[in-house]
Amino acid sequence: MKKLIIILSILCISSANVSASFYAFPDEKKPGDDKKAKAKREDTTKFVVDPVAIGAEEGDESADTTQFFFPSHDLYTSWDTDVAHPYKFNEAFKEDSVVIELTGPTDNCFVMPFRGPLTSLFGWRKYRPHYGTDINLETGDTVVSSFDGMVRVAKPFHGYGNCVIVRHKNGLETVYAHLSKILVQSGDVVAAGSILGLGGNTGRSYGSHLHFEIRYLGQALDTQDFIDYEKGDLKSSTFTLRKADVENKYDLRALHTRYKSDMGMVRGKNGKYYIPKGTTYRVKNGDTLGAIARKSKTTIKSLCIKNHIRPTTTLRIGQRLKI
Ligand SMILES: [Zn+2]
Numbered sequence: 462m463k464k465l466i467i468i469l470s471i472l473c474i475s476s477a478n479v480s481a482s483f484y485a486f487p488d489e490k491k492p493g494d495d496k497k498a499k500a501k502r503e504d505t506t507k508f509v510v511d512p513v514a515i516g517a518e519e520g521d522e523s524a525d526t527t528q529f530f531f532p533s534h535d536l537y538t539s540w541d542t543d544v545a546h547p548y549k550f551n552e553a554f555k556e557d558s559v560v561i562e563l564t565g566p567t568d569n570c571f572v573m574p575f576r577g578p579l580t581s582l583f584g585w586r587k588y589r590p591h592y593g594t595d596i597n598l599e600t601g602d603t604v605v606s607s608f609d610g611m612v613r614v615a616k617p618f619h620g621y622g623n624c625v626i627v628r629h630k631n632g633l634e635t636v637y638a639h640l641s642k643i644l645v646q647s648g649d650v651v652a653a654g655s656i657l658g659l660g661g662n663t664g665r666s667y668g669s670h671l672h673f674e675i676r677y678l679g680q681a682l683d684t685q686d687f688i689d690y691e692k693g694d695l696k697s698s699t700f701t702l703r704k705a706d707v708e709n710k711y712d713l714r715a716l717h718t719r720y721k722s723d724m725g726m727v728r729g730k731n732g733k734y735y736i737p738k739g740t741t742y743r744v745k746n747g748d749t750l751g752a753i754a755r756k757s758k759t760t761i762k763s764l765c766i767k768n769h770i771r772p773t774t775t776l777r778i779g780q781r782l783k784i
Contacts, residue, residue: 532610532628536678542614542647545626545636548679550707558703561677563631563687563695568609572654573693574637575604575671583683583713585720590713592681593636593674594690598660600641600669606651607635607673615646615657621672622664625657636674639666677702682711726756736784744780757784 531540541547564570574596581595598604610629617623621638625645628634641661645651662669675684682702689696708715718728725742726734736742736757744753750772754761761772767783776782 532630533632536632537628540613540628543616545614545618545621545624546676546679550678550680553678554680554704554707556704558701561632561700561702563633563698563700564608565630568630569653571688571695572605572607573688573690574607574635574673575602575660576693577602577671579690580670582685583681585713585717590681590717592676592713593638593672594684596671596673598669598671600659600661602660603656604637604640604658604660604671606653606655606657608633608653610635610651612645612647612649612651612657615643615649618664620665622666623658623661624664627651627657632677634676634679636672636676638672638674639663639670641669680707680711681713738784740784742782742784744776744778744782746778748776748778750774750776753782759784 531537534540536553537548539547575598577597579594580597581591583594584591604625606627608627608629608631610627612625613628613634614624614626618638621636623640623643624636624638625640625643626634626636637657639661640658641663642659644656644658651657660669660671666672673684675682675687687695687700710716721728721734724734724736724745725740726736728734734756736753738757738759742753742757750761750764750770754764757764764770764782764784765772765774
């Protein structure tokens with residue numbers, strides 16, 4: 462059945478007169494392919510396609526019938542139906558910047574995955590990065606693909622819950638997470654507006670919502686840089702991705718580490734940040750003596766003795782405390 466669906470998908474694509482970037486060679490190795498990840502991967506090389514469907518003459522026996530058509534394969538060189546984000550952005554993205562044409566002449570236009578109020582934005586949360594934009598919905602609301610493309614991943618994950626990831630011709634991948642029901646499978650060709658599943662509250666989610674991500678070569682980008690959520694449309698038909706923007710606004714883990722080190726904190730063996738003893742700490746807005754004691758693995762009493770203050774002393778922003 463799956464074989465048939467994939468063949469049908471390919472027939473569908475070839476009839477849509479797509480560009481050469483759709484060609485794919487599934488037995489190509491992607492850089493950094495490790496044995497563990499490889500063992501988990503679905504072997505898609507066994508599917509054989511109709512040679513006519515891939516542009517060969519009728520009866521041409523030399524045609525490579527194991528060819529596949531994957532969107533943006535020239536960019537990605539792999540098609541993993543199991544791992545959500547198997548790419549290494551820093552190895553794959555060599556340019557200083559790239560202009561991404563979001564919709565092409567043969568594409569349907571952009572469609573909002575779901576129209577609803579935003580409940581959480583791209584950025585650092587208390588303990589972890591939040592790589593998507595959360596859109597409020599009711600369980601059972603339909604979630605649609607935002608661009609034309611092909612479903613790469615359609616399965617449950619621990620954090621994402623039921624999740625669909627679509628690869629697009631424009632080079633982007635979009636992620637739709639916490640679905641109550643997945644209505645597509647890997648290899649399905651979708652148009653902008655095609656239903657992918659029903660919204661829900663699965664995975665690491667508190668209350669029904671859609672967690673929506675836009676990624677390029679695995680690097681999550683802020684969807685608000687692409688989409689005007691008020692208007693429900695793209696801000697522009699092109700998007701320029703600069704390496705500097707990745708470093709300064711999209712690489713949330715690196716930014717968090719930099720922020721902590723700017724605060725004078727170092728990372729402990731358990732991964733938590735703390736202020737090392739023997740240093741001086743500058744009081745920030747919102748700091749309390751208790752919070753500083755926690756961050757520096759010491760006690761309020763010890764801080765009071767070292768700094769000749771009382772537990773009730775009001776701290777000033779910019780004040781220096783010996784740790
Ligand atoms: Zn989210």
